[in-house]
Amino acid sequence: MTLEHTTEPIRIVLIDDHTLFRSGIKALLARQEGFEVIGEASDGLSGVKLVEQAAPDVVLLDLDMPVMNGREALAQILSSRPEQTVVMLTVSEDSEDLTECMRLGARGFLLKNIHAEFLIESIKKAAAGDNVFSPEMTARLVQSLINPGTPAVAGALDSLTQRELEILGHLAAGRSNKVIARKLDLAESTIKVHVQNILRKLELTSRVQAAVYAVQHNVPQPQD
Structure with missing residues (x-):
């Protein structure tokens, strides 16, 4: 059946x-x-x-x-x-x-x-x-969002771990936490924590700002 x-x-x-x-x-x-x-x-x-x-x-x-x-x-x-x-x-x-x-x-x-x-x-x-x-x-x-008043500066990227940079690239590609978790074989809750850390370190308030920032500073986007 x-x-x-x-x-x-x-x-x-x-x-x-x-x-x-x-x-x-x-x-x-x-x-x-x-x-x-x-x-x-x-x-x-x-x-x-x-x-x-x-x-x-x-x-x-x-x-x-x-x-x-x-x-x-x-x-x-x-x-x-x-x-x-x-x-x-x-x-x-x-x-x-x-x-x-x-x-x-x-x-x-x-x-x-x-x-x-x-x-x-x-x-x-x-x-x-x-x-x-x-x-x-x-x-x-x-x-x-892309203007001189954006809080984060390019040097703030240096504060991100390699994993956080990788996830930032996924954010730039417009992917949700669920999709990122599946691609990186991690728990969705783990991705959520990484995203929160990224926003805190870059002094941003939303994942949309993070995505724009990533594009503006040429953070590599992972290939499908």
Whole structure:
């Protein structure tokens, strides 16, 4: 007898003050295999409480909302659940919103004008540990991070171990902790510790900044 392999659906919480938009996203995800919307909230404060109770795999979070805005909600969510995957889903194309949300720890920044297929793939990637961005926001992120005010300097690379340099190269290639762990035959928790050490030594606040820094300073990216 053959046992069928079943994969648990990605459990999602929607936080957005527009009822019709939430309904549209729910309807879209309901038509796809592998997704389950387990809750929704119409303001940031209610969203924070919902995430704490429901512990979803992915949170889709708007920026401009009543009671508590998306930035404040993001900060509170990640304060109580540091490993929570949160993706901003917004109309804002403001570079300051983008960089602040990434600094706070958002996994991605998507604009509401993206195609349905792009949203579906982005949710899957975010759930797997990757960072996701609308195409037009990627260039803005790189521009905002590559500037003379970037805290880390080239000499800081000397403080990294050989293993940390290797992992930094994987970050530059856009790989998640899970993928890096598999390629290096290490535990995912070990990769997480290495990434934290890299950020601390380079005085950076996110793996996205680390990836940009690696490209800027020609850190070799491993070949597939």
